[in-house]
Amino acid sequence: MNSVSSQPQNLTWPSGRFLRRFGVGMSPGRISALLAAGLLILGFLPFTKLGLVVNGLILGSVIALGAIGLTLVYGILKLGNFAHGDYMALGAYIAFFIVDGVLPRVGIEGAGLGPFTFGFPVLIALPLTALAVALGAIALDALIYRRLRDRAASTAILMMASLGVAIAIRGLVQLIWSGETQHYPRESRQVYHLPMDVRIPPDGLFVAVLAVVLVSAVYALLTYTKIGKAMRATSDNPTLALVSGINTRQVVRWTWGIGGALAAVAGVLLAVVQAQLLPIMGWKFLIPLFAAVILGGIGSPYGALIGALVVGVSMELSTQWINPSYKPAVAFAIMIGVLLARPRGIFGDAA
């Protein structure tokens, strides 16, 4: 908390400076409306497929859940957490363990719940997994990062440690569940057919709705609760937070808790939409995560949300022209573009 050797940007809700230049207000609502309108227009353009935009929004929802946690940790602890993707993978596998190893013993099994490919067990596993990863993230902080902060280690040392954590988690996941592909018990389901050749898999709808719910919850927490405001304050100005008497240890615990829980849910949802689990899935997801965070301005959860949707849609739209396996490279290209044009992120403070 105390290391202020290189403070990245502050946690900011979008100041929307660049939008203001166009005479548009800066409220989050307006920016989302603008974004939605933009995407819709994009979708109706003759050369894009609306279906890809829909896929992109689903992918973007998953990225958003990961990126919001990443940006909170980044803003509040000044740590670019390279293990965040692996927290996601860990979540996906813990849920797999619950669904595959625990629940069947008490007679809870199943797949193909309603329109969805997955079953009731996944719904039970989701909150348990979120809790487990949240506690795990808090424990890792107490074990590793807090000691480094107390010693006032540089941000590079913190990031290096997080890289070690990332590697260790992946090794552990691979050791326990093998490097082979796994999947939650699933039954194939019909996709919804909409006009304009849009097909929405019901799972995708579930992912999007759950993401909206969780993001709203985080928004409410940060805006209306005491601890949420304290988190923003700590991100804004850690030293002042300290001398305001803010319990920064509590803030740190909440930050990891929220980040870990969201990452876990993101991991499970990723495993659902990809219909498979792989130990490397989280590491592979790091680039889209960081791209979303940087696009949105480091430390800005709302920016991360918008950034995630933009990255998700761009990744999916790109498949119209280039090989789909380049999707992560598209995220990377967006990130480089942002760094060139507006390093603080589109929605970050231009401070």
Added chain:
Amino acid sequence: MALLEASNVVAGYGETEVLHGVSIKLNAGQVVTIIGPNGCGKSTLMKAIVGLVRVRSGSVHFRGVDISGHDPEWIVRSGLCYVPQSDNVFPSMTIRENLEMGAFVRRDDYQSRIDEMFELFPDLRRSARRKAGTLSGGQRQMLAIARALMLDPVLLLLDEPSAGLAPALVEGVFNRIKDINSAGVSILLVEQNAKESLRMSDRGYVLSGGVNQLQDTGPALLDNPEVGRVYLGG
């Protein structure tokens, strides 16, 4: 008994020792000003008192208790609040939220305290929903002081509250400080603007090179020719 008594405080950053044994004393109800050239350790002394910088040797007694070695949160709870010289607001939060953060450790209903702050700084009430980062320098300074006052502190530490403000605003800030003091809050002040601050001080200290140089009552220091020559440009 002194409200605040720092004795032979040694502190610094990394390998650099900035304070080599500074002692100051402040009695309840007083305004005490510390002046000195740049780099003499004024701000470091404040940070040492409030727990941001570790006190390597010596002691800091506040209300008879040695607070050195405690973390800032504990010290703040004990009734000693601090306004840093720069970066003293939460820029992305509204004025009201800034005040709420100042009251973080309060368990009671602090709404009335917020209203009192708005009485004291009417400017803030008008823009309560504005983000602190968008405020002017003067408003920001007012907000910073108001934030520190939210806890009803016994002692307020102000690090150069007039720094960077237009002369017209400086007077306003000092008037507010006088108001706060007359409401019973003791004040420890670090100032470049020595004339103005010494005039209202019960006691003044001159630091130089991390040690005490001179101390006297405020007005007496003002009249001291040496102080005048070096610090008051007179």
Added chain:
Amino acid sequence: MDIGGVIDYLIGFAIMAMIYAIFALGLNVHWGFTGLFNIGIAGFFALGAYTAALLTSPPPDPDQFEDFIFGGNLANQDLLDLGVDAWFLLGLAAAAVVCGLVALMIGTITLRLNDDYLSIATLGIAESVRFFFLNEKWAANGSKGLYRIPKFLGDVIAPESYDYLYVVVVLVILLILFAAVQRAVRSPWGRVLRAIREDEVATAASGKSVFRFKLQSFVLGSMIMGIGGALFAHHVRFLSPLTFDPLLATFVIWAMLMVGGSGNNIGAVLGAFVVWGIWAGTQFLPGILSDPSFRLFMIGVLIVAIMLLRPGGLLGEWRRIVARSPAHSSDRDPAGPD
């Protein structure tokens, strides 16, 4: 295993360990001396290896390489007879240049910004390079990979003695690079790098262009990595995008530098031998100990433990690191002492 077999094994081990030592040296220039956080070593590894391989490999056999149109057969064209395997050296140089250019590009974009961006960008480059070679079959045969990469002096030397020759080649190049890095970091230029690592703000205040020095260091370290990649290509003589997974092409190298000690060139080389020794040795262990996943886990734990206990590494510039941490301590305020 007879004595001859043991010696052959040890020679093979030494070649790999020395190639890794070259990477550790490059990473030491980045992290150890300048504090640049490159977690995309695999990208430079792959670029260096592919560059050398494509320049020196024989013309593709159309039956096996249906999509493979990039010739890479320059070395075997008569039009440029450079004598005894000068192409090998040219390949090394080209690998260094390509990696240097890529580093120049990323560095120019990210090094002006906050430190963190460089690391994220290197991660992105590593993945992008992998995607490229995986997807663009015309460039390097995709996932089937490049094989029959020529040996250095392959026409002259008997196949069974190749490793004996190659170990000497790698040793010589390692020694040259070691001497060069050692010289560079002891020069005034190197002192500026360390000053940047210790206190960037103060260095900038003293009038040095921190950005330029960081960029030079990033390019230099990356070029060294390119050479390491090229040497690797001529050793294993088969490359596929899967060769360059982050574990063996990035994380292991970090572990080597961490064990050896950042900011210490001898440590970097020793660390390469120690970690590669452990890595190669543990595959003979029974049960879980030889499990690659377990070893991956242990590498992660090792990095965290070193960060916690000896951030300077086991042989590191210990004094410096100790001296360094308080400067970043809670004492420090953005405003600094007054």
